[in-house]
Amino acid sequence: MANVTHDRVLPLLLALATAAGGILLPAISFSGESSGPRLSILAPREGAVLRKGRVLVIGKAAGGGISNVEVDVDGKGKQVAAVRGGGFSAHVPLGSGRNVIRARAGNTAATVTVSAVDKPSGGGYVYHGGVEKCAECHGPPGKGFAVPAPRDALCYRCHGRQDKGKLAHGPMGNGDCTACHDPHGSAHKALTTASEETLCVACHDQKSSEVHFRKSRGKACTSCHDPHSSDKPFLQR
Ligand code: HEC
Ligand code: HEC
Ligand code: HEC
Ligand code: HEC
Ligand code: HEC
Numbered sequence: 001m002a003n004v005t006h007d008r009v010l011p012l013l014l015a016l017a018t019a020a021g022g023i024l025l026p027a028i029s030f031s032g033e034s035s036g037p038r039l040s041i042l043a044p045r046e047g048a049v050l051r052k053g054r055v056l057v058i059g060k061a062a063g064g065g066i067s068n069v070e071v072d073v074d075g076k077g078k079q080v081a082a083v084r085g086g087g088f089s090a091h092v093p094l095g096s097g098r099n100v101i102r103a104r105a106g107n108t109a110a111t112v113t114v115s116a117v118d119k120p121s122g123g124g125y126v127y128h129g130g131v132e133k134c135a136e137c138h139g140p141p142g143k144g145f146a147v148p149a150p151r152d153a154l155c156y157r158c159h160g161r162q163d164k165g166k167l168a169h170g171p172m173g174n175g176d177c178t179a180c181h182d183p184h185g186s187a188h189k190a191l192t193t194a195s196e197e198t199l200c201v202a203c204h205d206q207k208s209s210e211v212h213f214r215k216s217r218g219k220a221c222t223s224c225h226d227p228h229s230s231d232k233p234f235l236q237r
Helices: 009-019 196-203 207-215
Strands: 003-006 038-043 049-051 053-062 068-073 076-082 087-094 097-105 108-117
Touching (some): 053 097
Parallel strands (some): 049 108
Antiparallel strands (some): 003 108, 038 053, 053 087, 068 097, 097 108
């Protein structure tokens, strides 16, 4: 996850806490409640492995009425990205090894740590095809980046229907493609938001499935189940 730091406020509070004899202050939320901007990096994701060279950074800047965000890598090559409609993007160069990509506006920053190699051998981060053309999915710049639900109408503009089977999987009923897919990019097969087992079990942790999950351990859930829809009971392939 992109972490938000308020690097001026935090040391001050820590100094106050120390001055007060080390008594811990009650939990304070540093994000969401201040009037400043809230930054997050949507692509690439924390821990991603990418090919070294220039990569696209996509971020969200909500609130605070800011018009630009500075994006840098390990404090170098600072770029100023315009914020329009609450989103921004910039191309930044990644060198070999560990890179900290930072987006910053005033006292607020969001970072992701990624690594760059000559050629990712499986498990590398893949961008969604054509992702640099933001307007294909978000409309003209300045209109904002919110995508109306259900999302499937957007996805089906370019992809074949995934709901041809008689029985549709739960999230498909709401057209909620992004319950499982990251629309900007991912390091997982088919641009899913998590590895398959983590993804499926995140919604299916029911006690009643425990035995089933244990028995199927080691086999991909989608080797037996279609994640979208099926004519057979229990979404079997
Ligand atoms: C293939 C379609 C697609 C493309 C291309 C795309 N996005 Fe998105 N984007 C989405 C979808 C869908 C969502 C909603 C994600 C969700 O459901 O969680 C989203 C969410 C966002 C958000 C968060 C909006 C919010 O209100 O939370 C921002 C900001 C954003 N995109 C910026 C961009 C930028 C900048 C680009 C171009 C560099 C871009 N996107 C390209 C589909 C796309
Ligand atoms: C403007 C056209 C466009 C839109 C809209 C679009 N996509 Fe895509 N998508 C592409 C392209 C191009 C590719 C890369 C080529 C390919 O693999 O089919 C791609 C690839 C994918 C892949 C990877 C396919 C694979 O075989 O690994 C998935 C999954 C995907 N898109 C899901 C979505 C979802 C979910 C949405 C809606 C949030 C969406 N797409 C919206 C154009 C689009
Ligand atoms: C419950 C999770 C889930 C939901 C919801 C979901 N998908 Fe998928 N999708 C997957 C998984 C897992 C795969 C890869 C496994 C497979 O089908 O082989 C995949 C594969 C894909 C692919 C690439 C393979 C192919 O069949 O062409 C596309 C395109 C795609 N999904 C589009 C969509 C669209 C569009 C929606 C919304 C209408 C959607 N998905 C909703 C989990 C999901
Ligand atoms: C975003 C939440 C979500 C995710 C992620 C998800 N599911 Fe589901 N799934 C549901 C809901 C909701 C239903 C319908 C209610 C139910 O039967 O539990 C359902 C139903 C099912 C069913 C049918 C159960 C029945 O009784 O007919 C199967 C099988 C299934 N899911 C498998 C999977 C697999 C495999 C994955 C991973 C690719 C997955 N699910 C990911 C929410 C999810
Ligand atoms: C070897 C094939 C196979 C694999 C692998 C498999 N399933 Fe199933 N699953 C089935 C069959 C067949 C059923 C129908 C009920 C039964 O026989 O238990 C089912 C039923 C289900 C159900 C509904 C009944 C229940 O027990 O909750 C869910 C949810 C489900 N599977 C999710 C998953 C998930 C998540 C995974 C991966 C962790 C997975 N399945 C892996 C074959 C499989």
